[in-house]
Amino acid sequence: MTPFDDASGPDFGPADDAGTPPLTMEERAGVLDDLAELEVFRTLLEPTGIKGIVVDCPDCDEEHHVDWALMQANLRQLLDEGQTGRHEPPFDPDPDDYVSWDYASGYADGVAAMAERDEPSAGRHASDD
Numbered sequence: 001m002t003p004f005d006d007a008s009g010p011d012f013g014p015a016d017d018a019g020t021p022p023l024t025m026e027e028r029a030g031v032l033d034d035l036a037e038l039e040v041f042r043t044l045l046e047p048t049g050i051k052g053i054v055v056d057c058p059d060c061d062e063e064h065h066v067d068w069a070l071m072q073a074n075l076r077q078l079l080d081e082g083q084t085g086r087h088e089p090p091f092d093p094d095p096d097d098y099v100s101w102d103y104a105s106g107y108a109d110g111v112a113a114m115a116e117r118d119e120p121s122a123g124r125h126a127s128d129d
Contacts (some may be wrong), residue, residue, distance in 0.1 A: 006075065006120070018084050020081065020082040021082060022082050023078070023082050028079060031079050032079070032080050033076055034075055034125075035072065035075050035076070035079075037104075037105065037108070038053075038068070038071055038072055038075065040081075040108050041053075041068075041104035041105075041107075041108060042068040044104075044107060044108055044111055045099065045104060045107065046068060049097065050097060050098065050099055050104075051065075051067050051068070051093075051097040051098060052065060052067035052068050052070070052071060052097075052098050053065075053066050053068075053071050053098060053100070053104065054066070054095065054098040054100055055100065055101075061072055063095075065093035065095065065097070065098045066098075076084050
């Protein structure tokens with residue numbers, strides 16, 4: 001057996017995930033909310049050329065640029081395993097192609113507010129005025 005026979009370890013994710021406690025119901029609900037929000041963000045922002053989310057990493061104090069599919073995979077892995085593995089960042093990303101979660105959330109809120117403003121009141125009649 002060689003070190004290459006086992007794909008676990010520091011370069012391929014955690015060697016022993018048995019010590020990772022499962023997510024609480026509240027944590028799971030939060031991750032599910034994040035997944036739903038991420039899909040809205042992607043639907044709204046991907047057509048404008050935005051490739052994903054920029055995340056501040058507390059481990060290395062740097063920003064990580066994470067594309068939409070990888071962010072979704074990370075959140076799904078968090079649901080399934082209680083943690084995310086290590087992933088290779090994109091090579092030489094253009095920071096202008098990524099937005100923060102807060103920016104994406106604000107953008108989605110703005111689009112929703114505009115749609116609500118432009119939408120005629122449902123069930124309202126001229127005689128109600």
